[in-house]
Amino acid sequence: MEATYIKRKKDGRIHIMSGNKGDIVLKWTIIILAILTVVAFLFFNYAGLELGSAIRETAYNLKVMFLEPTLNHFDLGEAFYQIGITLGLAFLATIIGAVIAFFLSLMTAANLAPVWVSRTVRVFVAIIRAVPTVLWVLIFAIAAGLGSEAAILGMLFHSIAYLVKAFSEAFEEVDKGIFEALRSTGANWWHIVKSGVLPSTFTYLLSWTFLRFEINFGVAVAMGAAAGAGGIGFELFMASSFYFDLREVGFITYSILIIAFLLEVISTRLKKRYFPATTTK
Amino acid sequence: MSLLTVEGLGKSYTADKQILKNINFEIKAGEFVSIIGPSGAGKSTMLRCINRMVEFNEGNILFNQQDVGSLNKKGLRKLRTNIGMVFQHYNLVPRLTVIENVLHGRFGYKTTFQGLLGRYTEEEKERAFYLLEKLGIHEHAYKRCDQLSGGQQQRVGICRALIQEPKLVLCDEPIASLDPNSSKIIMDHLKSISTEMGITCLVNLHQVEVAQHYSDRIIGLNNGEIVFNGTAYELTQEKINHIYGTKTKDLIIA
Amino acid sequence: MNEKTMRKHRWQSGIFLLILIVLTYLSSAITTFNFMEGMATIPEAMGWIFSNLLVSQESFEKLPKILEKLAETIFMSIAATTIAAVVSLFLGVLGSNTTKVNNFLSVFARFIASVSRNIPVVAWSLILLISFGQNSVTGFLALFAGTVGFLTRAFIESIDEASQSSVEALTATGATYFQIVGKAVIPQCLPQMISWVLFMVETNIRNATLVGILTGTGIGYTFDMYYKMLNYNVVALITLCIVITVIIVDLISNYVRKVIL
Numbered sequence: 001m002e003a004t005y006i007k008r009k010k011d012g013r014i015h016i017m018s019g020n021k022g023d024i025v026l027k028w029t030i031i032i033l034a035i036l037t038v039v040a041f042l043f044f045n046y047a048g049l050e051l052g053s054a055i056r057e058t059a060y061n062l063k064v065m066f067l068e069p070t071l072n073h074f075d076l077g078e079a080f081y082q083i084g085i086t087l088g089l090a091f092l093a094t095i096i097g098a099v100i101a102f103f104l105s106l107m108t109a110a111n112l113a114p115v116w117v118s119r120t121v122r123v124f125v126a127i128i129r130a131v132p133t134v135l136w137v138l139i140f141a142i143a144a145g146l147g148s149e150a151a152i153l154g155m156l157f158h159s160i161a162y163l164v165k166a167f168s169e170a171f172e173e174v175d176k177g178i179f180e181a182l183r184s185t186g187a188n189w190w191h192i193v194k195s196g197v198l199p200s201t202f203t204y205l206l207s208w209t210f211l212r213f214e215i216n217f218g219v220a221v222a223m224g225a226a227a228g229a230g231g232i233g234f235e236l237f238m239a240s241s242f243y244f245d246l247r248e249v250g251f252i253t254y255s256i257l258i259i260a261f262l263l264e265v266i267s268t269r270l271k272k273r274y275f276p277a278t279t280t281k
Numbered sequence: 282m283s284l285l286t287v288e289g290l291g292k293s294y295t296a297d298k299q300i301l302k303n304i305n306f307e308i309k310a311g312e313f314v315s316i317i318g319p320s321g322a323g324k325s326t327m328l329r330c331i332n333r334m335v336e337f338n339e340g341n342i343l344f345n346q347q348d349v350g351s352l353n354k355k356g357l358r359k360l361r362t363n364i365g366m367v368f369q370h371y372n373l374v375p376r377l378t379v380i381e382n383v384l385h386g387r388f389g390y391k392t393t394f395q396g397l398l399g400r401y402t403e404e405e406k407e408r409a410f411y412l413l414e415k416l417g418i419h420e421h422a423y424k425r426c427d428q429l430s431g432g433q434q435q436r437v438g439i440c441r442a443l444i445q446e447p448k449l450v451l452c453d454e455p456i457a458s459l460d461p462n463s464s465k466i467i468m469d470h471l472k473s474i475s476t477e478m479g480i481t482c483l484v485n486l487h488q489v490e491v492a493q494h495y496s497d498r499i500i501g502l503n504n505g506e507i508v509f510n511g512t513a514y515e516l517t518q519e520k521i522n523h524i525y526g527t528k529t530k531d532l533i534i535a
Numbered sequence: 536m537n538e539k540t541m542r543k544h545r546w547q548s549g550i551f552l553l554i555l556i557v558l559t560y561l562s563s564a565i566t567t568f569n570f571m572e573g574m575a576t577i578p579e580a581m582g583w584i585f586s587n588l589l590v591s592q593e594s595f596e597k598l599p600k601i602l603e604k605l606a607e608t609i610f611m612s613i614a615a616t617t618i619a620a621v622v623s624l625f626l627g628v629l630g631s632n633t634t635k636v637n638n639f640l641s642v643f644a645r646f647i648a649s650v651s652r653n654i655p656v657v658a659w660s661l662i663l664l665i666s667f668g669q670n671s672v673t674g675f676l677a678l679f680a681g682t683v684g685f686l687t688r689a690f691i692e693s694i695d696e697a698s699q700s701s702v703e704a705l706t707a708t709g710a711t712y713f714q715i716v717g718k719a720v721i722p723q724c725l726p727q728m729i730s731w732v733l734f735m736v737e738t739n740i741r742n743a744t745l746v747g748i749l750t751g752t753g754i755g756y757t758f759d760m761y762y763k764m765l766n767y768n769v770v771a772l773i774t775l776c777i778v779i780t781v782i783i784v785d786l787i788s789n790y791v792r793k794v795i796l
Binding site for chain 2: 701703709710711717
């Protein structure tokens with residue numbers, strides 16, 4: 001008299017999991033990540049590592065950095081100037097990226113462009129994204145020489161890739177009714193973009209652009225340090241790898257932190273206001 | 282014998298606005314009682330004071346001769362296992378199966394570890410299936426909850442409350458998000474819970490007719506105060522107007 | 536919408552545009568960036584890339600060495616991400632408004648996350664390099680530090696979004712705090728969280744290149760070495776390897792995401 005809808009294990013106990021594909025893939029993803037992590041620690045190159053002293057030293061270094069920050073090799077005005085350069089690099093990469101991304105995303109959004117164009121742009125963007133920013137900058141530096149041009153062009157590529165994805169998704173969410181209404185009045189493609197798509201997505205586009213600016217600030221710091229693009233990142237690199245001046249490293253880190261905090265506060269506000277229900281990448 | 286006694290209950294979030302004022306009522310074991318009143322009258326808050334999902338400021342609540350207000354953490358947990366709760370939005374874990382969601386109702390009886398490891402006894406699982414069958418959703422037992430319709434999800438919610446083996450079930454607008462058909466099914470099930478299983482039901486409702494049709498007794502709440510407490514028969518049109526007071530008047534004038 | 540608000544709107548847009556132009560001008564001035572020159576270098580750079588950045592026969596001899604370093608980088612990224620995910624899970628649960636234990640710990644968790652996220656990976660690498668030396672652990676820790684911050688914020692958002700209602704229901708059944716977190720909150724948010732973790736693995740492989748250049752580990756170090764030796768054929772091969780890796784990881788995570796979400 002057993003009901004057929006109850007699933008039992010071999011030992012007669014009742015199953016309670018559904019065992020669908022999603023759950024299984026989820027489980028295996030976690031298991032594989034865990035195994036790879038364990039393997040990673042076995043594979044690591046531990047050359048020259050003395051964990052005990054390294055931790056102690058790092059703790060001491062962090063203490064010096066954060067509790068005794070000073071400037072030794074340049075003054076406060078210079079620090080502001082360098083931060084300005086980093087912000088400038090980030091801003092230019094973002095604003096030029098946003099303009100280019102706007103046009104590219106019109107070609108990517110499934111409801112605005114033919115399928116083959118949209119696919120081509122997507123593949124193109126995926127390849128651009130796969131090359132780390134620092135490699136773009138270094139590659140451009142060979143052709144254009146080290147400096148702001150190489151840095152901005154290198155950063156531009158990822159900004160475009162990121163914003164195209166965000167923008168085209170925003171365009172795809174535009175209500176179909178607006179298209180129909182405009183098309184029925186005989187509006188052409190540009191009219192639809194200007195009076196249908198832009199007004200309803202403009203604030204989104206701005207918020208995404210600002211979020212990218214926040215990211216680009218961090219990237220600009222990194223490019224300064226790793227690719228010699230100048231700005232506060234370069235000073236950070238010099239202070240830590242050239243002068244070994246922890247106090248200065250501390251000061252620079254604080255200044256980066258303050259800017260990053262400010263940007264984060266603004267972008268959190270923007271997010272709360274314009275997309276309360278979505279998470280952002 | 283009264284299962285639940287509420288005396289002088291008061292609740293305010295801010296000093297100047299009282300959500301509930303001097304609420305007094307009693308509920309006998311096995312009764313089916315509806316609470317009606319306009320939105321913002323304090324129905325939800327009142328329901329949640331009973332199992333202290335919301336802490337109240339004044340008065341006493343006695344449940345099963347126990348002073349609810351003075352319970353410590355452990356006592357509160359014990360109290361909550363004895364009171365099932367059904368929500369307007371079902372409040373299930375959407376990614377888990379129906380049967381897992383039902384078994385969540387047993388957490389109150391388990392240690393933290395048993396619960397975390399999902400150690401349910403075979404009797405509990407059998408019981409869960411029995412309840413699902415009783416509410417007619419046993420074929421969906423292994424489906425994810427977000428694949429079910431609203432009415433089906435609400436039935437899962439009821440099963441979760443029943444598997445607690447509660448003495449009292451609190452229902453917060455159980456049919457407010459459902460279509461008329463599903464609403465009827467849900468209300469019929471709730472009614473049979475009280476008549477067949479002898480479990481007391483306290484239901485917040487929006488629809489006066491539904492309340493009149495199903496309840497042994499109706500409590501009318503307006504602006505944080507009880508303005509009616511009697512049988513469906515005693516609830517005349519005049520009384521209804523009194524409960525929904527100002528609103529109906531506004532409508533007529535407008 | 537009357538004419539007055541329309542005009543006000545237009546006026547605001549004008550001001551906004553003006554501010555953007557001024558900022559662009561200031562940025563160009565401070566970074567000595569010449570827009571025209573910059574744009575002009577693009578075709579030049581592209582031309583250079585297509586004529587010099589080619590994988591040659593002899594560069595293939597370096598492939599085993601490159602793959603070994605690439606593997607180190609991938610493992611470093613995965614290990615950093617998963618360990619960070621475990622830490623972030625705790626911080627996320629403490630930090631979320633739905634599941635916080637108390638306000639102090641919530642603010643504390645958010646503060647840790649914010650600091651670790653906002654100190655750039657570069658700074659972590661440079662600081663750790665001083666005492667940990669040139670090895671995988673340095674890269675691992677630098678990536679770990681940045682990832683904890685990012686994932687904690689993402690996890691807090693997932694938890695906040697997903698689970699308020701089921702938390703209420705389980706509280707009402709008399710479940711304990713850990714039962715609620717373990718059986719309602721985490722199952723609910725897990726797919727979202729794994730999706731973030733996969734995203735972070737991919738990001739970290741790219742960041743590992745940067746960290747590698749600074750700390751002398753993994754594929755970044757190899758890249759930097761051949762870059763400085765002006766051996767662009769090998770540079771091209773390394774870039775290609777990284778691109779293929781990232782795209783494969785991207786495809787895998789997209790597949791997983793599609794199935795689990």
